[in-house]
Amino acid sequence: MVRVSDADPIQEYLARLSASLPARDADRILAEAEDHLRETVSAALAAGMTEREAQQAAISAFGSVAAVVRAHQARPRHLLKGRTAKAVLGDLFLSAWKLGGLGLTAIGLSGVVVQLMNITLGRAFTGQPPAGVRFPRADCAYWMAAWTGTHTCAQAAMLEASSDAVFLRILGGILGVALLEAYFIARYILRRRGHDPGVLLAGYFPVLAMCVFGAGALALTLAQLTGFTVTAGPGTYLSGAIVAAVVAIWYGVRARPAIRHLRRGWADHVGAR
Numbered sequence: 001m002v003r004v005s006d007a008d009p010i011q012e013y014l015a016r017l018s019a020s021l022p023a024r025d026a027d028r029i030l031a032e033a034e035d036h037l038r039e040t041v042s043a044a045l046a047a048g049m050t051e052r053e054a055q056q057a058a059i060s061a062f063g064s065v066a067a068v069v070r071a072h073q074a075r076p077r078h079l080l081k082g083r084t085a086k087a088v089l090g091d092l093f094l095s096a097w098k099l100g101g102l103g104l105t106a107i108g109l110s111g112v113v114v115q116l117m118n119i120t121l122g123r124a125f126t127g128q129p130p131a132g133v134r135f136p137r138a139d140c141a142y143w144m145a146a147w148t149g150t151h152t153c154a155q156a157a158m159l160e161a162s163s164d165a166v167f168l169r170i171l172g173g174i175l176g177v178a179l180l181e182a183y184f185i186a187r188y189i190l191r192r193r194g195h196d197p198g199v200l201l202a203g204y205f206p207v208l209a210m211c212v213f214g215a216g217a218l219a220l221t222l223a224q225l226t227g228f229t230v231t232a233g234p235g236t237y238l239s240g241a242i243v244a245a246v247v248a249i250w251y252g253v254r255a256r257p258a259i260r261h262l263r264r265g266w267a268d269h270v271g272a273r
Contacts, residue, residue, distance in 0.1 A: 009055045010037050016065045021198070029068075037062055091197045094187070095205055099212060101179035106213070106243050108173010113239040114165045126235035127162030129154060133231055161232040165239070206255035207262075210248050217244035 014034055018026050037058045044054035062068070080088060117126050129135075135143075140153035143160045150156040190196040201208060220241040224234055 009052070009059060010034070010041070013037070013059050013062075013065070017068060020065055020069050033062065033068070087197065090195075091200060091202075094183070094197065095200045095208065097179065097183050097186075098200065098205070099209060101176050101183055102209065102247070103212075104172045104176025104179060106173075106176070106247050107169050107240070108171075108176055110240045110243040111166045111169025111173060113242060114162070114169065114235060117235040117239060118162055118166065121235065123162040124158055124233060126165055126233045126239070127158040127160070128233040129157050129161070129231050130227065158233070161236065165232070165236055203261075204258050206251045207258050210251040210255050213244045213251065214248035217241045217248055220244065 014030055014037075017033060018030055021029055037055075040058035040061060041051075041054040044057050045051065049057065083091075114126050135153055135157055140156065143156035144150050144153065147156045147159045150159065187196055199205075217240075220237045223229060224237040224241070230237065
């Protein structure tokens with residue numbers, strides 16, 4: 001445990017860093033950070049700085065606590081190395097929890113996109129069933145009773161689909177936000193108790209999220225282009241594909257360190273053969 005000393009800025013810095021790091025990695029990272037900081041201080045003292053100036057300069061050069069933690073999290077590590085089965089399963093559970101929350105939140109955002117399409121492009125763009133689609137009579141009767149003033153089943157189905165695509169998706173998005181809030185609370189409690197994995201899937205969670213949302217965007221696009229299971233207007237699948245693609249791109253940017261790590265590992269593996 002790092003003790004905070006008012007007379008030693010480096011000890012204060014190390015204490016803040018210790019509180020921000022996962023317990024299982026803290027000792028190693030703190031030892032490396034302290035060695036680096038003390039070496040930098042020694043060099044600065046030799047250059048004529050005062051003790052306080054040298055310490056502040058060393059901390060500034062090393063980077064803020066947040067920057068150091070982010071850099072540590074961007075170094076993918078082996079998922080199984082030095083970990084118990086319980087820790088690995090807990091990591092997988094948390095990853096699935098976060099991914100599920102993100103997926104539902106993305107569905108909610110696609111509902112917002114549908115609403116914007118309803119306003120700008122008209123309800124037919126999101127709800128109009130393709131030619132030849134037939135609906136059960138019971139469904140038609142229900143929709144026409146709900147949407148008074150409609151004269152055909154297709155018109156009622158269009159209004160129902162364009163409305164449901166907004167309401168039901170936003171409802172799912174609210175559930176997704178609640179799941180994410182619960183997830184972050186759980187991570188906070190685990191971190192306080194020293195059981196938090198620090199980095200989900202050893203740093204490879206962004207790669208997983210990029211693949212999942214990228215596959216979702218591709219599947220929705222292909223479904224719309226081929227007409228597979230399509231019973232509403234093009235905006236229904238297009239809205240989901242847009243949101244999924246944006247999330248995939250976002251995580252693709254964040255996944256670059258892990259992808260570079262995978263490439264290096266693959267190159268080393270091929271070179272060793």
